[in-house]
Amino acid sequence: MDRYDAAEIEPRWQAVWEAERTWEVSNEPDSRPAQYVLEMLPYPSGEPHIGHLKTYAVGDAVAHFRRRNGFRVLHPMGYDAFGLPAENHAIRTGQHPRESTAASIEEFRRQFRRWGVSIDWSREFATHEPSYYRWTQWLFLRMFERGLAYRDQAAVNWCPDDATVLANEQVVDGRCERCGAVVEPRNLEQWFFRITDYADRLLEDVAQIDWPSNVVAMQENWIGRSEGAEVTFRNEALGVDYPVFTTRPDTLFGATFFVMAPEHPDVLRLSDSTEVAEYVRRALTESAEDRGAEDREKTGVALGATVTNPVNGEQIPVYVADYVLMEYGTGAIMAVPAHDARDFDFAQRHGLEVRRVIEGGEALPYTGDGPMVASGRFDGLHNREAFGQILAWLSSEGLGKPTVNYRLRDWLLSRQRYWGCPIPIVHCEQCGLVAVPDDQLPVELPDVADYAPKGRSPLAAAEEWVRTDCPQCGGEARRETDTMDTFVDSSWYFLRYTDARNDAAPWSPEAVAEWMPVDQYIGGVEHAILHLMYARFFCKALADMDLLGVQEPFARLFTQGMITRDGAKMSKSKGNVVSPRDLVERYGADTARCYILFVGHPIDGADWSDEGVEGVHRFLSRLYRATGEAADATEASGGPVGEPTPLLRKAHWAIDKVTRDLGERFATHTAISAVMELVNDVYAQRERMAASTDGASQLRFALATAASLIFPFAPHLGSEAYERLTGRRVWEEPWPEADPALLASDTVQLIVQLNGKLVDRLEMPAGAQEDEQERIARSSDKLAARLDGKEIVTTIVVAGKLVNFVAR
């Protein structure tokens, strides 16, 4: 008997798919509805790790399942090729990032093929290819024309190690997301995308998409919309109005002081004391991490100035303190120590008045609701009511208005690095910022000798490249030397797949209309904010420009949990990256894929261990061997014949189970378990089944069904086994349908409970009437023994399932 030899089977089927271009789809509509199944594109660095295997194993199962359910499935692949690791590698070794990236891409491509993933390779591209980034630049220019890409002086997050600016989203705990260095504040001219214009739409449109609630919650938190009021406090000495944002206008009567951020431009106007100047200087040089430290004391200095509280005309003192942030609201706050914990701490420390204006709670600060006190004519009102009334009154007096504030900041996209997409802008003395004309794109990335970061882009050293003519006036001009954040590249790649070889446009309207939106997007939960928010923003902006017909890129999202190693996220710097290569070499791609889908629901994270992989391999071997036996023993024939046996019923049960688990909830682990059960039953019954013609036909059917059902997870073995049993190609077969008649059996188990506890299991005819069911349950010997003279007072009958006797 032949052994299951994945190393022989797998390349054979891969060769078939490659030669026949089995997974390629055309953009021409046919009778099958279009479906777009997409996994997040990989960042090619080194070789794929176990997390990649998980992503593409899940995605491939979904793609296969939908194909066999009658859809024409677009399932492409590409590479997110620009980025820091390749550049840092270049700094260390001198190897051009293009070369190391090409080597990584080659390795990724090789392994993806080795895994047998069903990719339409005709649409493959990498984002660092000029034929791709030409269109990234083209899209940037459309943003620029609309004022959605702009340049501004801003306090930015500076990573001293990478010598580049980071987006807010790339700062984690005050440190650089990539290298871990403490981020410093710096004031610089940078490029931004105006994503804040889309804050409300990004928030509202989550209603249109089917995404996991935790990802939606994360995006909502990140956008951080809060409704409140802008209220004006006036400094009489300078005659200047200072608006503040507050979510609690109802506490205005309790405002006993006023605080400005150290960065506020008017701090030094309001005070010329050296103490203030010193405080501001120190605050501005401190790192974001130090300033944001959790248990930091509330420091600050009085400016010696006052502002007028608009609700009661009181003069309240003005302070500068670093607990107020310039980036949020107006950079100044009204402080209500009785009803805000931070203001309370500050007041305690600086001996300031704490005035309660809302009743409730025992101790101050009190942040709950209650009736108003010490608030003039609003006394006695509930604070929620007072909220609106105070606001209305302020509005009528011109002292305030309702406002909405967001935590979301504009997307800072410029990087002072080499290995990225050049920003297609020219700086001209005469004309200012000038767009490179579309017909001169791409602005190609020049070769440079030195990639090392020096606080300005390495591109600045390419003097030949930098010096150019102004496209507008023809005079001397210089190219923009910053490159784009790689998240720009990945914010539209899913559109390019629809029309990857188009060299006249980033895509044709027809191609995008045919495939978009992505029906099922799959990727790691670690991209819940950054990539997913940026891609949504891009789609909305492009839709506003009539370049795209959809508002949302990803109709349905599945986020898989991260695979950790020893409890920590895998990373090269930690040296705990697990490569799937050994696993695949030792057991084959089918085993590796099934194993990673079997250890738990893919939505959950898991700590890596390959204990148990033997069990999955054993299961596939058993399927293979039983298939060999059955195929050798009988000729391929039609379907199963004769009276249905339990094995035939089990096959239909498995069809139903796998279809629901995979189709409804991506429960690959229980789906694979169901096929294991079917194969176990085959082993338990195969000798008896093989003895009769009818039995043999049903045995063969059960095995062909197992092969068919395992195909989305183990495509090579599924194809091999199915062909041996039926002579046909499993991927050309429709997904099997469970026969409802065979899902039900003649008798079903009846559970007998006494006071909710199991006492007996009996057989009863399927479809028994409730009174018959109760009669059968009452006949239980075990029930009689346990009843022991007690009287049955109530009987609960759950049709077709159980009877519970309540006795006392």
Added chain:
RNA sequence: GCCCGGGUGCUGGAAAGGUAGACAGAAGGGCCUUAAAAGCCCUGGCCCCCAGGGGCGUGUGGGUUCGAGUCCCACCCCGGGCACCA
């Protein structure tokens, strides 16, 4: 602190409010074999036991219900996200 998840055998995990522990792993036993590997079969939550069964069991404490791993309240612990956001 706030917002999401989650706590089930030795382990990964399974259970539309209705049989807790499917399917695997590790373990133990048996068959086959000169032997080993592979394969096949059996046992497998804890305690008691005349092996038929009895008692207890899903982080803790309460509650709803004929019936709770599942729903509600409070608490403890673990993971993720956000955080002087006014």
